[in-house]
Amino acid sequence: MKKIIDGLILLVSFAGSIFGILSLLTIIGVAEIVPFYKTFEHILLGYVIVVVSMATGIMSFNLFAGRRQNPAKNILSIGVTTYSTILTIPLFLTFVLCLVEKFGVKFSGFIDGFVAPIYDDLVSIFKPEWAQYLIFIGGIIMGIIFLAVPIIMCVKTVKSKK
Numbered sequence: 001m002k003k004i005i006d007g008l009i010l011l012v013s014f015a016g017s018i019f020g021i022l023s024l025l026t027i028i029g030v031a032e033i034v035p036f037y038k039t040f041e042h043i044l045l046g047y048v049i050v051v052v053s054m055a056t057g058i059m060s061f062n063l064f065a066g067r068r069q070n071p072a073k074n075i076l077s078i079g080v081t082t083y084s085t086i087l088t089i090p091l092f093l094t095f096v097l098c099l100v101e102k103f104g105v106k107f108s109g110f111i112d113g114f115v116a117p118i119y120d121d122l123v124s125i126f127k128p129e130w131a132q133y134l135i136f137i138g139g140i141i142m143g144i145i146f147l148a149v150p151i152i153m154c155v156k157t158v159k160s161k162k
Contacts, residue, residue: 002067009064016057023050028114044121051091058084062150066157074158081154085147092143094118099136 019034026034027046037046058080065076097115101107107115126132 006064006067009060009067013057013060013064016053016055016060018057020050020054020057023053042121042125043117044125047118054087058087058150062153077154077157081150084150088143088146092140092147095136095139095143098122099133099140102132102136 022033023037023046025031026037027043027050040046061080062077065073065080068076094115097107097111098119101115101119106112122135123132126135
């Protein structure tokens with residue numbers, strides 16, 4: 001029974017991660033793999049789907065890793081934490097850059113191409129200026145939490161028990 005449960009957890013993990021990555025590639029325009037994103041009025045909805053699916057994949061894999069014995073448990077925990085951190089840094093930086101843009105700084109090149117659609121969408125959804133600041137600051141806080149919690153959990157997992 002343990003093998004079946006582990007297999008299901010791993011299946012959910014891979015499905016969530018793969019769907020999230022394919023969705024992200026579609027949203028940022030690298031490839032048109034998941035075409036229904038073009039029907040969304042707001043690009044933000046696509047990013048919410050990416051965050052939810054990737055979080056599901058990462059948390060499921062974290063659960064799978066926690067069910068292993070050492071040293072596999074430690075190796076898998078460090079691996080999924082590294083993966084999670086690499087994926088979360090752009091989320092965190094996007095909200096930081098949106099807040100910076102809200103203060104009047106204009107970007108160009110790659111940064112503008114990445115941040116402007118998200119910034120414009122958030123500003124069009126949240127009309128009052130106080131709501132925009134709240135969303136940008138809330139996103140920064142969410143990014144910090146999404147970065148800190150997996151790292152703290154990984155440290156607790158791999159830390160030797162005395």
